[in-house]
Amino acid sequence: xxxxxxxxxxxxxxxxxxxxxxxxxxxxxxxxxxxxxxxxxxxxxxxxxxxxxxxxxxxxxxxxxxxxxxxxxxxxxxxxxxxxxxxxxxxxxxxxxxxxxxxxxxxxxxxxxxxxxxxxxxxxxxxxxxxxxxxxxxxxxxxxxxxxxxxxxxxxxxxxxxxxxxxxxxxxxxxxxxxxxxxxxxxxxxxxxxxxxxxxxxxxxxxxxxxxxxxxxxxxxxxxxxxxxxxxxxxxxxxxxxxxxxxxxxxxxxxxxxxxxxxxxxxxxxxxxxxxxxxxxxxxxxxxxxxxxxxxxxxxxxxxxxxxxxxxxxxxxxxxxxxxxxxxxxxxxxxxxxxxxxxxxxxxxxxxxxxxxxxxxxxxxxxxxxxxxxxxxxxxxxxxxxxxxxxxxxxxxxx
Numbered sequence: 283x284x285x286x287x288x289x290x291x292x293x294x295x296x297x298x299x300x301x302x303x304x305x306x307x308x309x310x311x312x313x314x315x316x317x318x319x320x321x322x323x324x325x326x327x328x329x330x331x332x333x334x335x336x337x338x339x340x341x342x343x344x345x346x347x348x349x350x351x352x353x354x355x356x357x358x359x360x361x362x363x364x365x366x367x368x369x370x371x372x373x374x375x376x377x378x379x380x381x382x383x384x385x386x387x388x389x390x391x392x393x394x395x396x397x398x399x400x401x402x403x404x405x406x407x408x409x410x411x412x413x414x415x416x417x418x419x420x421x422x423x424x425x426x427x428x429x430x431x432x433x434x435x436x437x438x439x440x441x442x443x444x445x446x447x448x449x450x451x452x453x454x455x456x457x458x459x460x461x462x463x464x465x466x467x468x469x470x471x472x473x474x475x476x477x478x479x480x481x482x483x484x485x486x487x488x489x490x491x492x493x494x495x496x497x498x499x500x501x502x503x504x505x506x507x508x509x510x511x512x513x514x515x516x517x518x519x520x521x522x523x524x525x526x527x528x529x530x531x532x533x534x535x536x537x538x539x540x541x542x543x544x545x546x547x548x549x550x551x552x553x554x555x556x557x558x559x560x561x562x563x564x565x566x567x568x569x570x571x572x573x574x575x576x577x578x579x580x581x582x583x584x585x586x587x588x589x590x591x592x593x594x595x596x597x598x599x600x601x602x603x604x605x606x607x608x609x610x611x612x613x614x615x616x617x618x619x620x621x622x623x624x625x626x627x628x629x630x631x632x633x634x635x636x637x638x639x640x641x642x643x644x645x646x647x648x649x650x651x652x653x654x655x656x657x658x659x660x661x662x663x664x665x666x667x668x669x670x671x672x673x674x675x676x677x678x679x680x681x
C-alpha cells in the first residue's frame with residue numbers, strides 16, 4: 283500500500299464542504315474560491331446523441347466520397363522532412379485521450395518537437411495532465427478548428443481509429459507529412475500508415491503509429507505514471523487529506539458513473555461494496571461530475587463518514603484526489619484510464635468493453651468481469667443493443 287496522502291476527516295457535502303476543507307488548504311500557495319470551484323465543475327460535455335449520429339452519417343456518406351476524391355489528389359511523400367512541428371488529431375473520448383499521452387511523451391523524448399493537439403472540448407482538461415504540449419485546440423468550440431487548419435506543420439498525425447472526417451481534416455491542413463491508421467479508404471490520405479490492431483492495448487496502437495510517423499524506434503512499453511497532476515492541484519489534494527495522515531487509514535476513491543449506460547454497474551451493489559470497505563476501516567471518497575450526484579448520494583446515504591466530491595471538482599482536482607488514493611474503483615470509464623496514467627492501484631469492472639484493449643495493465647491493477655460468448659461486443663466505440671439485458675454487467679456481484 284502506498285503512503286497515504288493528507289486527507290480530511292469530515293465528509294464533503296455541498297458548499298459547506300468547501301469552507302471546511304479550505305482551512306486545510308491555506309498552507310498551500312493555491313487556494314480555490316467557492317466561485318472558481320463552481321465554475322470549474324468537471325465537464326462531462328459529451329456530444330449530443332443527435333449530433334453524434336449526424337456526424338457518423340456524414341462520415342459514412344460524404345466522408346467516403348471526399349476521401350476518394352482527395353486520395354486522387356494526394357501528393358507523394360517528400361524525401362526528407364525535418365520534424366519540428368507536429369499536430370495530433372484526437373477525436374473521441376477521455377480514454378483515447380489518456381492513452382495517447384505515452385505516445386506524446388515518446389515523441390517529446392525522441393524529437394523534442396513542438397506538439398499541438400486538436401481534440402474535443404471535453405478532453406482539453408485531460409491533455410492538461412499530459413506534459414510536453416504547446417497548445418490544445420478544440421474542434422467543437424466556436425471556430426477554434428480554423429487555427430490549426432491554417433498553421434504550418436511538418437507532420438500531422440490523425441490518431442482516429444476508424445472515421446474519415448478527421449483524416450479529411452488532416453489532408454486539408456498544412457502539413458508536409460501525414461500519418462494515420464489504415465482501417466478503411468482513409469489510408470489514401472496519408473503518406474505513412476500502420477494497420478490498426480483490435481486485440482492489443484490501445485496505448486500500443488498509438489505508440490506504433492507515432493513510431494511509423496516520426497521514423498523513430500517502436501518500443502512497446504512506457505513509464506508509469508505518464509500523467510502529471512499540476513502542482514497547485516496536488517498541493518490542494520494533499521492539504522485536504524491532511525487529517526488521515528496520522529490515522530493511517532486506507533482511502534478508496536469510487537466513481538460510480540459512466541457516459542455509457544451499458545457499462546454501468548448496479549448502484550446498490552456499489553453502495554454495498556462501499557459499506558463493506560468502510561466497515562473494514564477504509565475511508566470512502568466519491569468522485570464524478572454534476573450528472574453523477576444522484577448516484578453518489580445513493581452510495582453515501584449508507585455510509586457513516588463519506589466524502590462526496592461529485593459535481594464539486596474539475597477534472598484536474600478529481601485527478602489529484604485519485605492520485606492520493608490507495609485504490610480507485612470504477613467501471614470501464616475515462617477516470618479509470620486517468621487512475622492508470624497516474625499509477626494509482628485500481629479495480630475496474632468490465633462488461634461490453636474489450637478488457638484486452640482498454641483495461642489498465644500491471645500488477646497493481648485488477649479487472650473484474652464475467653465471460654459470456656457474446657462479450658466483449660463493443661467495437662470502435664459502438665455497443666450494439668443487447669438481447670440479454672447486459673448480463674455481463676448485471677452478473678457481477680460484490681463478493
